Amino acid sequence: MEIFKKIGTWTLRILGALLFILLMAYGIIYYKTKQRLNKVYQVNIPNQQIPTDSASLASGKHILDTRGCVDCHGPDLGGKVFLDDPALGFIAGPNLTGGKGGLGRSLTAHDWIRGIKHGVDKAGKTLLIMPSHEFFHLTNKDLTYLVGYLQTLPPVDRELPKSTLGPMLRILYQVGKFPNLAPAELIKDHNAPVSFAQQTGVSKEKGKYLAVNCQGCHGDNFKGRDLGIPGIKPSVDITATGNPGKWTEAEFMTTLRTGRTPEGKQLNQKDMPWNVTAQFTDEELKSVYAYLLSFQ
Ligand code: HEC
Ligand code: HEC
Incomplete structure (x- = not known):
């Protein structure tokens, strides 16, 4: 049948055009990625004595x-x-x-x-x-x-x-x-000075220093974040307005050491790396707790 033949050819043409557009779009993405990843950064590294004691x-x-x-x-x-x-x-x-x-x-x-x-x-x-x-x-x-x-x-x-x-x-x-x-x-300015001083004891400043490594998953203000990437579980609020706000300092420490929350939930190391926080010292966990609770 002539009419079906015609429709068939048109369908093929449209599919071909779509495929062409998709390939072009991917080509642009591929090229732009390459361009960004090939950028050369000038970073100044001061001479540092590496201690071995x-x-x-x-x-x-x-x-x-x-x-x-x-x-x-x-x-x-x-x-x-x-x-x-x-x-x-x-x-x-x-x-x-x-x-x-x-x-x-x-x-x-x-x-x-x-x-x-x-x-x-x-x-x-x-x-x-x-x-x-x-x-x-x-x-x-x-x-x-x-x-x-x-x-x-x-x-x-x-x-x-x-x-x-x-x-x-x-x-x-x-x-x-x-x-x-x-x-x-x-990293906005590779040659910016470090804004932290070496800390001892328990302090919010020390908590802030350590909590930088929580921000990638929990968000800049620690209120939880969904990265929208398949396979990566959305994180939750870990400030005063989230569950940690209801926990004692001891409960917070137990949670980050065992992965078990006071509510009885077992956190999966793959989602929330408590195997890492389990290595924190008491002083470090107390500092992180104090710092997180300062976010209302
Ligand atoms: C999220 C995963 C991840 C974590 C966490 C991580 N790395 Fe890496 N690291 C990588 C990957 C991936 C590469 C290889 C990157 C590449 O080939 O472009 C790498 C590369 C490196 C390199 C090679 C640098 C070079 O010049 O080739 C060093 C050194 C390094 N990491 C040290 C560390 C140290 C120390 C830590 C902890 C403080 C750490 N990494 C944490 C994923 C990670
Ligand atoms: C790789 C991503 C990632 C990193 C890094 C991370 N978290 Fe989490 N965290 C999660 C996810 C995802 C959950 C929620 C897990 C769930 O609901 O099963 C979570 C849950 C928690 C909980 C339990 C909260 C609740 O309501 O039960 C606490 C407390 C917590 N994180 C603290 C921290 C602290 C403190 C750091 C930094 C030292 C940190 N997390 C770093 C992903 C992460």
């Missing part, structure tokens, strides 16, 4: 344990694949040790600091997904403790393939849903 190394290990590094770089810091999905891509936290396949031996103190604090690699380009925008505020002292400890990691032989970005991740990044892809972009 045992007290400094212990402080360095504590910083490592309380900043979630193991979640992406593996419990032995020998590297870990934390995303392997055809649409999103393949992303691995690299092996940080001096073993086979590790970065450890090739990084100088300058390189360590540039990577951790600025999210920038040797070539001056942004690292992918490494949350340096949450480590930028680390005091110089804490940063040098951390690097000192990283330089003593027992070597682990583990070679991981290079990370590759899937189409969905590029799209989410371009529409502004996944800015964390390029941490160096999130």
Whole structure:
């Protein structure tokens, strides 16, 4: 039948045009992503003495344990694949040790600091997904403790393939849903001074320093946030107006150490990394509690 043939050809033409538009749109997204990720950052790194005494190394290990590094770089810091999905891509936290396949031996103190604090690699380009925008505020002292400890990691032989970005991740990044892809972009002024002083004891200021690492998930004002990314659970209000406002300091501490809330809910480490907060000292947890409750 002539008429059906005609409709058939038109349907094909329309589908072809749609496919062409989609491919063009993706081409633009691909190109723009490449352009943004290739930006070169100029960062000044002052010469720092890296301490190697045992007290400094212990402080360095504590910083490592309380900043979630193991979640992406593996419990032995020998590297870990934390995303392997055809649409999103393949992303691995690299092996940080001096073993086979590790970065450890090739990084100088300058390189360590540039990577951790600025999210920038040797070539001056942004690292992918490494949350340096949450480590930028680390005091110089804490940063040098951390690097000192990283330089003593027992070597682990583990070679991981290079990370590759899937189409969905590029799209989410371009529409502004996944800015964390390029941490160096999130640091407004790479050469701004650190606004925190080294703290001792229990204080809101210390709580503020530690709570920077909660903001990525709980939001800048800690009132909870939905990142809108499939597979990532929305977080909840952890200020005076949320459940922590009803808890005693002791209950707050137990929750962050065991993942079990006073309401009897067991938090999943994959959603809420209480394995990390469990490593906080009493002083640190009390400081975070005091700071969070100051948000009404
Ligand atoms: C959310 C996951 C995640 C967390 C948490 C994380 N990293 Fe990373 N890190 C990565 C990824 C992914 C890369 C590789 C980035 C790339 O290849 O572009 C990386 C790269 C690095 C590099 C390599 C820098 C370079 O120049 O190549 C260092 C050093 C590093 N991370 C240290 C740390 C330390 C120390 C911590 C904790 C304070 C930490 N990371 C926490 C995901 C993470
Ligand atoms: C990787 C994302 C992520 C990070 C980082 C994170 N949280 Fe959470 N947190 C969540 C999510 C998601 C929930 C809700 C889990 C649920 O409902 O099962 C949660 C729940 C909580 C709860 C329980 C609240 C309630 O009403 O039961 C507390 C308390 C909490 N977080 C405190 C913190 C603190 C303090 C930090 C920083 C030291 C932090 N979180 C860092 C994602 C995160």
